[in-house]
Amino acid sequence: MTEEQNRNLETEYIEKQLKLQKQIDFANAVHPESVKTVAGVDLAYWKEDDGEHAVCCIVVIDFLTKEIIEKKYVSEKVKVPYIPGCLAFREIPLFLKAYEKVETDVDVLFFDGNGYLHPRHMGLATHAGIVIGKSTIGIAKSYFKIGDIDFTMPELEQNSFTDIIISGEVYGRVLRTHKAVKPIFVSIGNKIDLDTATQMASALVTKDSHIPIPTRLADIMTHEVRKAEKNSV
Incomplete structure (x- = not known):
């Protein structure tokens, strides 16, 4: 695409983001005690002779037992250019195709990336x-x-956090899931509040990793699938 086409596309995407922004639901559609299933979503990219390719992986687990229920993915050539602040438009088509394959009625989806913590509150989540x-x-x-x-870096204790406040508004949260380890950055996506999102993220961390299980498993799967797809060419 030409620079002018990219600028026009960026303008179009930003207008859509501002419209979508009005649809964000800050109320909890679920509560931790009623959640049965959660899923992790992640994407990975690589280059081939015909251009850039990507894979979207979704791993569904039982919220209580942490056991894997199902794993689905879609891999294809990327058709949308990378535009800073508009990454979701590049990833949504692939995510929706992978999500269509999921047979479980998932209560909450965790995305490896941001949601409300975005200039226009329109991260992929x-x-x-x-x-x-x-x-x-x-x-x-x-x-x-x-x-x-x-x-602001949170205290070193487990589950300590600080909020990311921009122009008086809370965009997200810096959460220390294990004592003295690197924190993660939690933000709401939709139909949930930040306290509930934080509570669920903390509940899904194990002693083996400071990253919640759903996105950790999805991240691992993207690396496995990307390697397999690259080797099959």
Whole structure:
């Protein structure tokens, strides 16, 4: 695409994000005590001779036992260019195709990435949550800086946190899931509040990893599938 086409596409995407922003639901559609199933969602990219390819993996687990219920994925060539702040438009088509394969009625989906913690509150977790009408949570391993606003590191104790506040509004939360380990960045997606998202993220962490199980498993699966897809070419 030409630079002008990219600019036009960016303008179109931003307009859509601002419209979608009005549909964000901050109320809990579910409560932790009633949740039975959760899923982790992650995407990975690689280059081939014909262009860029991506895979979207979804791993569904039992919220209480943490056992895997099902794993689904879709892999295909990427057709949408990368535009900063508009990544969801690149990933939504692939996610929806993978989500269509999921047979379980998932209560909450955890996305490896951001939701409300985004310049226009439209990270993939929020965008996808609105589209599918489900409770979604964004779990990022690194901070997506908005403007010149940095975050305050939480105390070293497990489950300590600080909120990321921009222009007086809470965009997300810095959560220390294990004592003295690198924190994660939690933000709501849709149909959930930040306290509930934090509570569920903490409940899904094990002693083996500071990342919640759903996104950790999805991340591992994307690496496995990407390797297999690349080797099959």
